[in-house]
Structures are given as C-alpha cells and as structure tokens.
Amino acid sequence: MSSTYGEKIKISVFGESHGNGIGVVIDGLPAGVKIDMDKVLVQMSRRAPGKDKTATPRKESDLPKVLSGMLGDTLTGAPLCAVIENTNTKSGDYGNLLNCPRPGHSDYTAYVKYNASNDIRGGGHFSGRLTAPIVFAGAICRQILEEKGIKIAAHIASIGNVNDKSFNPVSIDDKLINKLSNSSFALIDDSVEEKMRAEVESARLAQDSIGGTIECAVSGIEAGIGEPMFEGVEGVIAKAVFGVPAIKGIEFGKGFELSKMRGSQSNDPFEYKDGKVVTKTNNCGGILGGITNGMPVIFRAGVKPTPSISKEQDTVDLQKKENAKLVIKGRHDPCIVPRAVPVIEAVTAVAILNLL
Amino acid sequence: MSSTYGEKIKISVFGESHGNGIGVVIDGLPAGVKIDMDKVLVQMSRRAPGKDKTATPRKESDLPKVLSGMLGDTLTGAPLCAVIENTNTKSGDYGNLLNCPRPGHSDYTAYVKYNASNDIRGGGHFSGRLTAPIVFAGAICRQILEEKGIKIAAHIASIGNVNDKSFNPVSIDDKLINKLSNSSFALIDDSVEEKMRAEVESARLAQDSIGGTIECAVSGIEAGIGEPMFEGVEGVIAKAVFGVPAIKGIEFGKGFELSKMRGSQSNDPFEYKDGKVVTKTNNCGGILGGITNGMPVIFRAGVKPTPSISKEQDTVDLQKKENAKLVIKGRHDPCIVPRAVPVIEAVTAVAILNLL
Amino acid sequence: MSSTYGEKIKISVFGESHGNGIGVVIDGLPAGVKIDMDKVLVQMSRRAPGKDKTATPRKESDLPKVLSGMLGDTLTGAPLCAVIENTNTKSGDYGNLLNCPRPGHSDYTAYVKYNASNDIRGGGHFSGRLTAPIVFAGAICRQILEEKGIKIAAHIASIGNVNDKSFNPVSIDDKLINKLSNSSFALIDDSVEEKMRAEVESARLAQDSIGGTIECAVSGIEAGIGEPMFEGVEGVIAKAVFGVPAIKGIEFGKGFELSKMRGSQSNDPFEYKDGKVVTKTNNCGGILGGITNGMPVIFRAGVKPTPSISKEQDTVDLQKKENAKLVIKGRHDPCIVPRAVPVIEAVTAVAILNLL
C-alpha cells in the first residue's frame, strides 16, 4: 500500500537503487493514444544525472524497456509496464551505512519499519533513482493530457537565496511551457542561471548541499475539475508531490503569503473576458473549493538540501548502540532541484489525469 | 468520490449548510473502546461559532446525535454515524449569490461542476459548517490514539503579521498539549492574544478579513509509521489537511525554510538518548522517507483570509453574462483561524489513525 | 473498511437493528438528476416485512428521511444521506443470545471479531434490516441507470424445490422488467406462486425455514463495460451481491451448468441482427473477459434458509463454556427470498452504476 498512486490511472512503482531493475506499471491508460517515445526520452533525460556540475557524475543508463501495454507506438488500454535495468551499481560505497544511518535519509526509518530487512544499498527503494520510472509514467500521462489541451511546466523557482521570476499567474503562454518542459535547467529568467550555479558550486566546494523551490503550472485545464473536501485538486496534487523524495512543503497560488493578507487583497475578482469567466488575479492558484476555476493551476514545492553530504556528521551505530561519526563516500548531487523539476511535472501529470 | 477519506478508518461526510442536517459516518473503528462524549463536545465547542468577536455571531446548535456504532459509551466496531440537525438557517441572506459568485468562494466552481444544480444556500456542501462533523470524527479518533499514547495539539501560529511562539520540535510536553487541545484561542505564548485579537478587530472594522497559519504537533508516535512514496506521512496528512476549507499550503518541519538551507544545517543528527535513537534537531518534522522517526510530527498549514467580506467586490452575473458588483450581507467571521485549529487537529487525528 | 462499497458511487451503510437509526450515505451521485421519491418508496415497500405469511409480522416504519444531497427533487451532486429511524424495537426477545450464539447467524463470529463489544440486539449491524438503506441506495441508482436506458429486474427463481421459469436470456422485454421490479412476490410465471407459498407455509408450520434462488437481469447495457481481470463485471457484481446477508453462491449465465458442457455447446455464436452484433445464445450471461458484450447481463444468487428458526437447536454457552440448547423466540421470516429480490436488484444497480 505504498508505492502506488491513483484511482483512475494507477501507477505502481518498483525497484531498488542497486537491484536488478526499476520500473513502473501504469494501469487504466486509454486505448488508441499514440505515444511519441522520443518525447518520453527527453523527459527521462532531463531527470538523468551526470549532465553537469550540479548533478552527480554517476552515469545512468535510463533507457526504459516497455514490456506491455503498447502495440507499436499505440497504447492498447492494457497495463503498461516499463523496466529500466540497473547497471553501474557500485555497492561497495555503501557498506557502513548498514549500521550508521545517514542523517536526513530514510536509512533509520526504513531500518525500523522493515526490521532491518530492507535493501540499504544506494537507498534501496527510497533512492532518488526511483524517480526515473515516475518521470516515465508522467511522460506518458503528459502526452494524453496534451491531446486534451492541458500542458504542464515547472521551473527552478529558487536555489538557496537565488530566485527565478514567477509565472504570470493569469496567463502562461505555450512558448514558455514548451521551453521549460524541455529544459534541463528550467528557468523563466535565464539570466539567473549563472548565480544559481554559483550557489550550487559553492555548496559543493564546501562538501555540502543546497535546497530550493520549484514552481509548477498547469495550463489549459477547464473549470469544474476536482471534488469537494478530500478529493480536492490541492489534496490530490499534494499527495502525488509528497511522493517525490526531499519535498517538505507545498503551497497553491499565493500560498503561505495569503496568511498575511486581507480578504479584499486575496480574493480574486471575477470578470468576463472574451465571453468567458476569468479572475483578474490568481491568488488561489486556479482552485476554489477544491475545484478548478479555469485559470492556470499553480503551486510551489519546497525541496530540502540533498542529505548526502561529504562533511562529517553525527549519527549512531545501531549495532554497537552508541553515538558515531559518519563520512559519506561516493558521489552525490550537491543540488537535486534542477533534476527534480521534471519529476514534479511528472507527478502533476499523473495527478491531473486522475482528476479528469 | 469526494467527501470520503481514509482506507482503514473511512470517514464519509455529508450535509449542506442549510439542508436538513449534516453528519459523518466513520467506518473501521475498533470495537470496545470507551468514548468520553464530554471530551467530544469540548472539541465541537472549540470549533463552534459565536464565542467572541473573532467569530461569527451566528448561533449553532452543534450537538451531534449518534445513530449507530455505539452501545452505551462503547464503540461496537460497526460504522458510527453522527448527525447534527440544522437549525437557525436564515437562507434569505444568500439570494443574490445564485447569479453572482462570491470571489474566493466555491460558488463559481460548484456552479460549473454541478451544472447549477448544487445547493448554493450558505455554501451548501462547501460550507465551513461541514467541518463540525469532521471535528466530531477527529474527536473519536483522538481518543483511540490517546489509548496508544499519541497526542495531537495545534495552535494559532500567526494571524496576519502577529506570530505565536513555535513548538520546541524535539520535546513537546503533555501539559502544553492538554492546554492547547482544550483551548478555543490556542496559543503557546498567551501574551500575544491581545495583539492577535486586535489584528482581527482591525480587519473586522474595515469590513475585511484576515488570514493566518496553524502549527500542529503529534507527540508519542513511534518510529516506523508510514509508507515510502505516495503513502508517506506527509502525503497522507496533506490530503486530509487540504480537505479543510481555506487551507492553501502545508509544510513539514522547517518546510520552505529548508529550501534556503544547506544539508549540513538541515540534516538532523542522530544520537542515543536514554537508550533510544533520537535526533538532536527536528528540521524534518519527524518524517524521513515518508516514515516517522520517533520524533514529534510537526507541520504548519496556511489559512487564507475568509473570502466572505462586507466590502463591495467585483464579480460577474452568470445570468446576464456581464460584470457585476457584489456586497455580501449577513454575518461572517473576520478570521476563521482560531476555529480552524480544532479542525486541523481533527483531520490529523483521522490521518494518523489511518497510518497506524 | 466494511460497510462501504464502490469507487465512483460510494455507499456507506450504517446502523443496527435496535439502535437509534439506520441509513446510508451515497457519495459520487451526478448533479441534476430528478428523483421520483414515490418510486423509491415502492422499492422500500417491496423489501419491507409484514405484508403476508411469507414474511415476519414485525412492523417497520421504513420511511427514509433525506438529510442531504437533494434540493427539492433533484440531486445536487453532494453526498446524499438518508436515515430511517428505528421504532418498534422489542429488545427483550434477544436476551439469551448474548451467551448462546444462534447457529447459522453471525452472533458467534461477531462475538469473536468485536471482542464481545458488538451490539447483539436483533443482530445489530448484521441484521437483515440493514438491507433497507441498501434498497434505498439502489432505488436512487436505478433511476440514474434508467435515464441511460439500463433496466434491472429480478425474480424468485426457486423456493425449495419449486421453480419459476427463467428469463429468455437473449431478449428481455420492458413489460416483464416493469412487472417484476414493482412486484413484492416477483415471478415470471405467476402460476407457481401458490406452490411456492405452500412450500414456505409448510416450513413455517414445521417451525422451520426454507431457502431459494433469485435470478437477476440487466437489460439495455451496452457492450464494452467492465475491465479485464479483477474489475470484471462478474467480480464487481459478486462483491456487491455477497454483501447481502444469506447469499452463499452466484453464477453468471449458465453458470455451474457450463462445467458439464462442451465448448461447442457453451460458446455463444455471434451474428449480425439489425446491423448490430449479438449472440444467438447467452450462456455467458452477457459477459466475456469480464466485459459486457451488449446482451443482457444475467446471474443467479443462492439464498440459504433463514437461520432464525423456532425449533430447538444445539449451540454453546460462551460464558459457561459448555454445550447448550437454544430456542429462538420472537417472530421470524420462514423465507426471506421474496424480500431479498429487491435487495439483489438494489446492489446490482449500485454495482452497474459503478461500472459505467
């Protein structure tokens, strides 16, 4: 009851970082939709590590093999299973983690939950590598959504204290969506890239890591999607987004900023525009009462710094039952925010397709 | 598929603000637990309106009638249904809303979703009044949790720009929990009450409203609760919390602040304390990899200002298909944050009981 | 996780035989459908006891009160809750059952499951009386299905060794459907009624009870409904039908008879008829691979004899931990098959609406 998501479109993610393979089963896909596998690979590539200094130099061969659910390039309506084989798994690096859980990681909680039977190598099922099949599933769902005119894009809203511009919440053009959703360092304002990379490099040189935020927009979604209360759009998206490792916060529209505002400022006034009901502002992030109002759905997710850092840290030795020091060897992303952007888009695509 | 929540403990909320009655069915409760109905009524009373100037003067008779699932004061294990009759429903106030949706409300989205067949009176099923049965359900779940040593308390973390103190995230004593979870204006630092009430009164005098934030803590929860990925503690709690009207953001532990931190700052070091593994800090809010680590679970939720304000607002007339002005008559809470505190506790109780 | 059914249309049944009230919440109903409440009451009345010698003389006042989800006679799209108050509950009759479980009843299994905290009075939540809200829910769903041209009817296929005729499986006319679905002793061949009533009377005079079978048909359902494997039409209907007390078997089309047949006999040949693909026979009960083929869906359910009989029976005394004799006092149906017919129709309506 853990690694599955969704009612209409059900994804079931499996695999461990250093096991035989990882993958996903997607159940409930519509028959007859043609899939452009090159576009899927673009999404996989955006998430893949090793592209530059912001990411781990570990090479992944993330080519997914589709076992079922497609005939040629067309969805058959049967469950689609895609498998990515694990190669280049250097387990030796992780030996001492068995006894000494890494601060900020799931090592300790998994140890308790699974009675020490879990696969600790590379984080096992908790590894960030498991986001690869999620991106695959999202890339399939995204193409189905695009047929309905719904587009999804996210960008690096901030890394440390360096901020990108925000989306114009009442109008997001397709050009921007296309640019962002094909970029591996997705920014609205490209001029901040250098500063952001410097922020990451500074953390890396300090044997440290750095967090950030991601802003995501869904355009072209009509009014009336979502249910009241517990199946509202916010809750459905939040459940999907918190399925992504390292996410510790989510806010819709103006989010936490609303808590300092007055109603006369935060309420989005309605007006007719080209014969259609729109709002003049979009502080609610396109959602009222859990239901879309026809404006872009917009949210921000907070990403904690990668917990794997090279600096010495305090931990415990679970065998000796005493305090211990830990130095994590191996290669790690000093900042996973850029690679998390397509993952956020992916879970959003799965969530939105479930809401339709 | 809307107003239900949970897998193990399933709650199904029903009713409209001005219908015959509202209530909840709770399915999956354990047999044999004794319920102190007075304690349930304390929770209902914390949420009830009309206590002071921060709340609407509308009187509610929120006494729930238990139709099933209890024999005397003991849970039988069968579904528990509690009904609250609606009285004092002055529908006349809401006439013009049928055509002119209130900004910030669900009027428009419900109109689109339900093809104008929804019950608009008093917000219908979207009314904040529907949180009364949620508080009832939470009060039952809370007593079951207390038998297991798990306690839940929340407080008004902020109203507008006035902040309460935060929980000490590594140690929350029962005295504080008890104080907060019985208070109708729950604060850690009572000295800020006056300032907060002034903030609300200022909004009220301006025919306006004001937002805030709520911080919630779960103490006594052992390590190993929750599932990886999509059934992680964050996602399960978030889905419940976004079921509460006016919530637009949620963050766990240090939340969005983590996005500006470095890993060496944000990672919570482990140590042995009294033979038990604890963390020295609790930036992760008691959750690693979606699973509890034995520290208090802590999160903050952002509450938008009540959308019902007396000031004139821009809207549309859906019949005449033209822009319109709206003045909302009737009595409204200038700030719902104090009354939302027990609601947040309630959904958290339901969520946590589902996770065990 | 027990008394709920369905994903799209979720029903949550609550109540005990001798509690304050029983009822149902139906979540997921479409907005805007007009409900003819008189037709709902016809269904309730078909299930109600006390009409003649085949049923218990106990009077029930089964008038449901709709608390929510309707505005006037129209569904609003919000959860519909209907409550039936319990009156005429003569608990005294059931005293000795606390210690001495009735053979064939749920007394013993509920005692074990709920640690003796369950409400034993009148069977508690296991009482046949709980089928009243199920019939209510089915009557609502039925009207929604009728708008789509889908009709449901069942009849008493047999009581003891007396059999009614079967449906013509390839063609069921509306006249028959209407007759059956409005009858309280539903038969295709009315000439067998006398014999069936004699069979029941014979059992009654012997202080005994008698079982039977019910055959149910769904007409007007188009091809392509249902999912492969575990969400096939057979499985979805079976899960609903086994929710009805006393049902111990279900078979679709020719059912168990198929197991003695050869493929050349059991396969239903396809042919074009009026430009539409039909089958010449309907041994499969309108379902191939879990999916409807456009022919009527037909199944039979086996009903065990009412376990409550006046004859002395062997049981145990759970307090004294010794064997005991039991004589059940009070008034009981010698045969529940006629009253179970509308209940089978009701759960079928809920199941089919979930499949669409």
Next chain:
Amino acid sequence: MSSTYGEKIKISVFGESHGNGIGVVIDGLPAGVKIDMDKVLVQMSRRAPGKDKTATPRKESDLPKVLSGMLGDTLTGAPLCAVIENTNTKSGDYGNLLNCPRPGHSDYTAYVKYNASNDIRGGGHFSGRLTAPIVFAGAICRQILEEKGIKIAAHIASIGNVNDKSFNPVSIDDKLINKLSNSSFALIDDSVEEKMRAEVESARLAQDSIGGTIECAVSGIEAGIGEPMFEGVEGVIAKAVFGVPAIKGIEFGKGFELSKMRGSQSNDPFEYKDGKVVTKTNNCGGILGGITNGMPVIFRAGVKPTPSISKEQDTVDLQKKENAKLVIKGRHDPCIVPRAVPVIEAVTAVAILNLL
C-alpha cells in the same frame, strides 16, 4: 483500474500473450520473510502447459525473474516485481481473429472496449498466460500464510460428468493439503483420474473442449477474519476468483444446495470440542456474516469449457459487417481445469492475505 487487486497486499498484473513479457508487482509484502523459490517454481510448474494430453503442447519458459523486493531469499518490504519473458510466440496463427471474434472469447468485447486498439495476438492481456504471474504472486503469499499456519489446497472437483470426492468440510488434514497443492492433476480420490482424462480425451478427439469445477479449502484460518457486508470473506474471495479467466460461478459451503434446504438442515450447530468452539457440520463454508468462524473456508468455482475449439463456429466479420464462419487453428487445451487449480489456489492466497 483493472488488473490490480487488493488493499493491503496489492497485486498489479501486466503483459500480453505475445508482447515482450508478462509479470506482476506485489506491493505491501511484509519485510523479513524468507521465500523458498523452489516452492514458487513448483506452483508455476503446476500451471505450466505441455505436461500431458490434457494441456496444450505449447512450451512456455515460465521462469520468473525477480527485479525488486528481495535481497537474497528474503522479502525487503519494498514492492516485488517479477517478470516472465515471452518466448515461443507464434503470432501467425492468430491473423484472422482480428476481424472475426472467437465465440466465448474476449475478442469482441475487447474490440469494443479498446476501440480496436487492443493487442489481439494470443488474446493479448486477456490470455490465460496472464495467470502465470498470478500464480507467482499467490506462491509468495502462500508462504507468508503458511508462517501463520494457514494452508490452501484445491482439487479438480469435476470434469464434465466425472466427479472427485469432496473435502471433509469439518476436518482437512495437512497430508491431503500437501498432496493436492503439489500435484498437477490434483484429486482427492486418485481412482477417478483415468475417467477424467478419458472425458478430456473424448472432447479433444471431437475437436471440442470440456468444463469442470474446482473445490478449494483454506485450513488453519482463525475465527474473526473478514468484515460485515461488502468486505465479507465471500465477496473478497469471489472478486479474486472471478479475476481468473473462464470462471462463471462460485459457491461457499453447500452453496446452491442450501437453497433447497430447510434451516434446521442447513444451520451448523455449535459445540465445544477440545475446549474450542466448532461446528458439527460446515454447510456455511466456514463463513457466517462474512466473517470466518474458525472452520475451514470451502468454496467451489465453476469453469466453463475452453472457448478455443477446432470445430467450425459461427461468428461475424467486423470489417465486412457480415456473418462468417471461423475455424481456429493452433493448439489449444481441451480442458483447462487441471491447470486452473493452482490459479484458484493463488488468488485465494492473495485474497486471504488481504483479509488478515
């Protein structure tokens, strides 16, 4: 929303007969259980075709490859994915089926449901071959159940008109369970094997097929398992069993026979035996009110004859929109009942593990 089953233990089956591979993801397995893979392969081998004249001579290489969820021979608690590669897929045989649906098969219903985009080759996702991963999942669940003292066995209760003996419903010894659950032609009374094989051979020589029934027993299951109403043991098992192709009926205990009995015959009297409450008979199949009573759970499933027969059959040509004749080439099982026995055991194991 189709090929998944279960809440606690969730299985998600994927693959098509002639695709790249088939398999299953099992989510929710307990960590730390050691799996004897040889025993898993015994179960797979019982289902595998080609062992003798009752089965298709088509060879399958059904060796499953475990991609995740195990470390050495131990379950890690993470989702277990097993993949079976497809080899020996002779698609040529199935060409004409694209236009001319086979009577008794899912060809036509899948054509309608999936808008002709489904993979028709070898039945695609509807192929009996998809029961291989189901048997794999059941074999894992079975070993977990055995740790709790719960054992499952089924046998060929009948083929055509030849019957095996039935289980002694009040006492099933481990020796019998072990014998049956390791046999590929599982019979209680081995002396009927010859007659049964003759029945199958007779059908085969007539270019025809033959149906049968399977009886399944679960021993060692304690009282109190299951929920009232829609999550009763009958409904949960039935939903799983109807997920197996060709099953058209299920009955628990005496099943349909009960409908001809009187209450005094069908009620199972309680008695104390060795200090434990048991029933003297077991007509209810170990289930009262949807909940186990501590006696063996027993049910029978009806299997229709294999629809693939060599005889010429009437069908339609969906392209030419006219009636047509069909002769199915290729090799087919004249009787799938023996191979269906381990499949029924497998889904029962998954269902029971979900109920605990």
